[in-house]
Amino acid sequence: MSRKCRGRGMAASWYGIARTATIDRAGAWAELDDGGTAKIVTGVTEIGEGILTVLAQIAAEELGVRPEDVTIGDNDTARSPEAAHAGATRQTYMIGNSVALACRDARVRLDAEIADHWGVDSGSLKAFDGEIWAEETNLKMTMEEAVDICKKRGVVPVGSGSFTAHGTGLDPEDGSGSPWQAYVFGCQVAEVEVDIVTGEVQVLGIWAAHDVGRAINPRGVEGQIEGGVVQGLGQALMEDYKLEDGHTTTHGFAKYILPTSLDVPQINSILIEDPDPLSPLGAKGIGEPALVPTAPAIMNAIYDAIGVRITSLPATPEKILAGLVAKREQEGTRHHAAE
């Protein structure tokens, strides 16, 4: 056996979108503002995943403005509608759809005035990237002009949206129920190199295929997959919060080991878009699901490389070496028995 052994493993996964086994809801307000800009107000946004930008893209698309013209992000229980929490892979699905609905509502107000102003059917109006026009005509103006006209006619183009996801509770005895209305599925392949002298495992490559329904910002989705994979890698190989009689022995980053730039594999993301039929956007989510298959894919790859099955995370060098010793002993016994 060479010192450095490579192997591959894979794992599949599934996940439910938004809150579990309950009804989920989120609200948002929208206003087409002066200068062809927009204000979006909702109760919860960014925790780093990029939802601010995703919501601005959704608002821009629905309102016909540019993402950079959208002001958003005042998460305040006294000033914004309830949108509940930032978690459960619910932000794009719940808040995204509520923002889309709020924007559509604001557009109904604006479009009614512009259609009347031009003498066309409001159904013929289209807007994108700061302009609004009536299809099959030469009628076109900027959103700045459109908002100005709307307001001069006495109407502020505001809207609101509430989006619901219909999960149901589980039966207390047999657990039956419909916990989510949208599910996502994924699969990751890991390639590892195991040093059988030191027990060290390096993950060299991850191929991560995940259904996200519809990728609003593909680069942002990749960022979520990459972050999830590396958290999964940390759990697979090194992270371990240790306690002795209730006292931790890993109370700082010198003792609690996290993945650094030298630990991460090349991560190859493949985005699958199987649109959600029950929501306006068709998007689902990616925040949590990306992490699920990483650790088992790595454990399966370690087994493929050296024939040692790690069933207790993390797969530290000590466990790898102990596994190799046990395997040699077992093989020795088998060999002996065969003689």
Added chain:
Amino acid sequence: MSSLDMELTVNGRAVKRPAKARMRLLDFLRDELNLTGTKEGCGAGECGTCSVFVDGKLVKSCLMPAAKANGATIETVEGLAKRGGLTYLQQAFHKTGASQCGYCIPGMVMAATGALRENPHAGLDEIKERLGGNICRCTGYSKIFEAVELARDVMNGALPVTALDGPGAGASYIGNNVRRLDAPSKVTGALKYAGDMVMPGMLHMQVLRSPVAHALIKSIDISEAEAMPGVECVITADDVPGEDGFGVFVHDQPIMARGRVRYVGEAIAAVAAVDVETAMAALGKIKVEYENLPAVFDAEAAMASGAPVLHDYAPDNIVKHIPIRKGDVEAGFADAELVVEQSYETQPVEHAYLEPEAGLAYVDHDGVVTVISPSQNITHHRHMLAKIIDRPINKVRFIMSPVGGGFGGKEDMIYQGMLALAAMKSGLPVRLVFTREESIISTAKRHPARITYKMGLKNDGRITAVEFRMISDGGAYGLSTEGVMRKAAILSCGPYDIANVKIDTHGVYTNNTPSGAFRTFGAMQAQFATESHLDICAGKLGLDPFEIRRVNMMRSGASTHTKQKLGSVSLGLALEAAEKASGWESGPSVARGGVRGDLGRAGNREPCTLGARIRTSHDVDTKEDIA
């Protein structure tokens, strides 16, 4: 307190002012100069969020006494670009999506700036090496590497400056890689997190935490602490006017320990004072008398009869048991041609967001109790705090400050109640910023799990039955344990069509650090077991890992373990995509790494070897051979 008159240059400006003797360079920059782009992540030189240049050298400012910087030239993230502008490197971070929560990013930008200053032609391995002292918990580093390589190429003229531009409108803003709108504020350090915020007259809070795992509190004497000059108030459970209790599902945790402590690190009392040092000194004057109780540190031991009971409402120490039953597992096992049993274990994991918990509370002119914090759930926190402080719900206001990483760990209202109580008691704004150690000992972890798995299969790989049992240590308080057990149970047996399942998940109270919400909410632990188990079974049956999953996978219209009928199921697409992209060579799951032909293809990085990755151009390639 003694002080030193400092004279130094900061971001090109002459600075002359005193620094307290205890100050680190980090404190001087943040507290004296209000340069809050330099962040504190660990206070121990481990994470790199506080990186600055001192006389051109990259330094972790949490490790440098301010006095040592006297006379030096300091450059912080705020000084890299002209005001309102971005350096090429910052633009590249913006372009590639290299910032997520943004808390590590100023330090990361500094380290990357240093890397390209040291070697404008640095290759990927050298870039990785030079960023090795900076931790990022969100991005997986990949987009950061991409940004540094992009900036390098633009700076060297290998790529035009337009390579840094955004993607344009195209035909739609959906499916468009619009650059993150919040990135400029993150790459320049302009964004204010809760710990960066100040208000006039603001007090500083410090928290007294339990040194014991399980004890009755016989008495707390705060009189001496309260009498100290500079101390505005001391709060304990006695200051809670309403119904004391928080948690995501069960409200079993008091704002501060109420007559009894259940884990090491639990809050006992808190002091609000004119500065952190005074508040800290006052903690030392609080006298607490404990009477130790028998403690339990193992979930299975806590389930045994006669185990110490943590909460009266749960005499069996069970936070939640979720059962799922479908079909007839005994018949399924009888029908099986192979039955495989195996147990699995996962460890508790720390969220390790780079931003430690922090918050600022005040009572406004209308008497509204307002808490600004990186809370992942301001809606629920408002409901709970209104009850706890016995105010109408519209007299409680939660504002979500920028979250420097959450991953579920900031869903718990672990400190916001103390801030509100101190603001109410003192009438002044109060800020609390956790140290890294405080964050680690007192906040939730990913639930550790012990899983026993029994699977029956036919020789063709079809699963006939699964029995799945998971026991999870929920620690001293309920937090999200109920929901985690539920999600773990629902998703446990994976996306496979199995006629007969018997699933039980148990969340258990112990005297360990509480477990709570953490990205995947139990699904990771459960599916780790399932996906490992499937490979073991595939090995015994001589099947390829993809094949055993395809034989069993849910297809559109399938019925889940909870008997929900699914619409479209995309698992087949995901399997096919990963198999194809990785160039997977089909074969049985039997440790065939030594003979498989699909290793080392494009899509892998090079293995790291011992020794420097930083090379000059004339270094010969000494890459170690794979034996």
